[in-house]
Amino acid sequence: MTRTEAVKFLSERNNYLRIASYRKNYRTYNGKYCGLDFKHLVELSTIDMHLRNLIMRMAISIEHCLKVRLLNDITKSSQENGYSIVSEFLSLPENGFVINDILRKSSSQYSGDLIRHYFNYSFNFDQAGAKRFEFDCPVWVFLEVISFGVFIKFYKHYYDKNGNFPINAKLLNSVKSLRNACAHNNCIMHDLNPSKNTKPKAEINNIISQIPSIGNNQRNKKLSNQFILEFVTLLYVYNLLVSPDMKKHTYEDLKNFADHRLIRHIDYFNNQPLVKSSIEFLRKVIDFFAK
Secondary structure, three states: OOHHHHHHHHHHOOOHHHHHHHHHHOOEEOOEEOOOOHHHHHHHHHHHHHHHHHHHHHHHHHHHHHHHHHHHHHHHOOOOOOOHHHHHHHOOHHHHHHHHHHHHHHHOOOOHHHHHHHOOOEEEEOOOOOEEEEOOOOHHHHOOOOOHHHHHHHHHHHHHHHOOOOOOHHHHHHHHHHHHHHHOOOOOOOOOOOOOOOOOOHHHHHHHOOOOOOOHHHHHHHOOOHHHHHHHHHHHHHHHHOOHHHHHHHHHHHHHHHHHHOOOOHHHHOOOHHHHHHHHHHHHHHHHHOO
């Protein structure tokens, strides 16, 4: 890519800070990046954009399916009336911030009517003179007005008491991390290097070990990268939770992405083993889940 083309790209389609972030995937020698052309960074940013869109779609489906499952379990329980579990959760000292978050949303165009209609809240003062929040909120409303992070805390609270976790809550934290990065339009592929601080859960390691074309060494290296581990975890959770009908079109789009856009210019990275091997790993994992 010529200097003129790069300037045009940066003035019309993206900014330097975002594009330059992908340079972390390249080796340096004497302070210079080896074999790096601006078009390589543009290609990584384009792949990143397509992948973020697919991830958001899958994360929203995961959140929806988990809420349906949780509501179903609460409804079937003879020990729950739909109100007590919310009161119990919100009364925990560490969850005081949740009430403040809900109150801030009471003027929202999208959730405000729901909160004002179903929440019976008023401020009173306890004997010590501290302000106390009183509420009367059913779980089916509560789940509609909380963030995914708060939902995971509530999910863990309920199943810690009642057992039979549909999905390991620690895996959901990885899904949340990746979802939040995509929701904030972060560059998720800006650093594909392995990390000593990133370790996969046993079930993630085990499921990837079932892919014949991925050896032990490659599996260990790639799953020690936070983005790749979170993406694999997302696929694993999505595959377990989402119904076949809901999965069908998403898997078709994911497979089309893996077989075409993901590898369209993979030759750009022939001299960059970290990038090329990461793209190939992502394709193998996608093929495995979306077959």
